[in-house]
Amino acid sequence: xxxxxxxxxxxxxxxxxxxxxxxxxxxxxxxxxxxxxxxxxxxxxxxxxxxxxxxxxxxxxxxxxxxxxxxxxxxxxxxxxxxxxxxxxxxxxxxxxxxxxxxxxxxxxxxxxxxxxxxxxxxxxxxxxxxxxxxxxxxxxxxxxxxxxxxxxxxxxxxxxxxxxx
Amino acid sequence: xxxxxxxxxxxxxxxxxxxxxxxxxxxxxxxxxxxxxxxxxxxxxxxxxxxxxxxxxxxxxxxxxxxxxxxxxxxxxxxxxxxxxxxxxxxxxxxxxxxxxxxxxxxxxxxxxxxxxxxxxxxxxxxxxxxxxxxxxxxxxxxxxxxxxxxxxxxxxxxxxxxxxx
DNA sequence: CTTGGAAAGTCAACAAGGCTGACGTAACTT
DNA sequence: AAGTTACGTCAGCCTTGTTGACTTTCCAAG
Numbered sequence: 001x002x003x004x005x006x007x008x009x010x011x012x013x014x015x016x017x018x019x020x021x022x023x024x025x026x027x028x029x030x031x032x033x034x035x036x037x038x039x040x041x042x043x044x045x046x047x048x049x050x051x052x053x054x055x056x057x058x059x060x061x062x063x064x065x066x067x068x069x070x071x072x073x074x075x076x077x078x079x080x081x082x083x084x085x086x087x088x089x090x091x092x093x094x095x096x097x098x099x100x101x102x103x104x105x106x107x108x109x110x111x112x113x114x115x116x117x118x119x120x121x122x123x124x125x126x127x128x129x130x131x132x133x134x135x136x137x138x139x140x141x142x143x144x145x146x147x148x149x150x151x152x153x154x155x156x157x158x159x160x161x162x163x164x165x166x
Numbered sequence: 167x168x169x170x171x172x173x174x175x176x177x178x179x180x181x182x183x184x185x186x187x188x189x190x191x192x193x194x195x196x197x198x199x200x201x202x203x204x205x206x207x208x209x210x211x212x213x214x215x216x217x218x219x220x221x222x223x224x225x226x227x228x229x230x231x232x233x234x235x236x237x238x239x240x241x242x243x244x245x246x247x248x249x250x251x252x253x254x255x256x257x258x259x260x261x262x263x264x265x266x267x268x269x270x271x272x273x274x275x276x277x278x279x280x281x282x283x284x285x286x287x288x289x290x291x292x293x294x295x296x297x298x299x300x301x302x303x304x305x306x307x308x309x310x311x312x313x314x315x316x317x318x319x320x321x322x323x324x325x326x327x328x329x330x331x332x
Numbered sequence: 333c334t335t336g337g338a339a340a341g342t343c344a345a346c347a348a349g350g351c352t353g354a355c356g357t358a359a360c361t362t
Numbered sequence: 363a364a365g366t367t368a369c370g371t372c373a374g375c376c377t378t379g380t381t382g383a384c385t386t387t388c389c390a391a392g
Binding site: 014016019020021022023024025026027028029030031032033035052055059073120123124126127128129130131132133134135137138139140141142143144145146147148149150151154155157158161 | 180186195198221225239286289292298299304306313321323
């Protein structure tokens with residue numbers, strides 16, 4: 001069933017074949033997406049989980065642990081393991097909240113900022129190259145489809161972050 | 167440096183801010199992308215690794231273990247563990263090569279095809295919804311950017327698969 | 333025919349990074 | 363005073379990745 005015609009290029013009626021290509025594009029592209037930071041982190045004592053924590057602390061300085069938990073979608077035990085090493089190594093600073101002293105507000109130290117820059121430089125370079133190669137229209141479409149693929153909850157997170165910058 | 171102007175919408179000169187949004191879009195969208203199959207697999211004895219193996223065996227029936235290794239980018243030991251359970255459970259059949267009897271050619275059994283369909287139905291449904299919501303132009307751009315983000319090696323794999331269907 | 337090397341499989345050990353469950357403490361809320 | 367929230371932590375488990383070493387099978391070159 002849903003046999004496509006003779007390999008047509010029309011994107012209007014979505015064949016399983018076209019959807020499968022989209023699925024594989026996501027798979028292979030995500031590999032590229034993580035490859036550069038992974039390469040940098042390999043050899044350090046850190047991994048992708050540390051990268052994610054650093055990224056989101058950087059983009060929302062002063063965020064609480066709970067906040068980060070929701071964004072990353074992992075358990076506190078899992079995050080804690082990662083966070084502890086980052087704090088111990090002096091990349092992340094954990095400040096007791098002023099209003100609510102139960103909360104810990106997370107910030108990158110200068111050392112943390114340095115690693116963040118290294119990692120995001122690499123990732124941005126690839127993204128920039130892809131954007132340039134594809135052109136502005138493609139970029140628009142890229143973001144539109146990705147946004148439509150997110151779970152509503154994640155989309156909310158994404159958009160909050162998107163607007164919410166300082 | 168690279169300070170953006172007043173939150174402009176121009177995609178022509180790529181600010182770090184715009185690139186960061188692209189990076190986070192990839193992160194959150196990939197979560198959505200894997201969420202449905204993960205949900206299905208949760209409770210079975212299988213995980214994402216099994217899904218990937220099943221997917222690529224389905225799309226290239228008769229592929230060899232080595233071939234699969236290259237596509238998935240893992241070690242043979244890692245793949246073997248996954249493959250063995252799938253073979254033992256009767257989802258995958260491993261046939262000794264006719265030309266080269268060292269090779270094993272992998273096929274899904276009817277039971278394997280059943281699970282494949284279940285998984286890809288879920289994943290395609292999300293992809294279809296996203297495509298529909300975004301429109302044909304966006305889809306074009308989506309695929310263009312993803313392709314530009316792949317490592318050359320992965321891109322080759324992707325395109326080989328893309329054209330190479332039976 | 334023998335031998336070298338490729339392809340495949342297997343065993344063992346280990347690490348990262350998820351998870352659950354249980355427990356403790358401090359601080360805020362009612 | 364009691365309950366809830368935020369955080370940290372201990373212990374143990376699972377999946378999926380890794381290396382290294384070794385065997386079996388088989389093709390192909392000498």
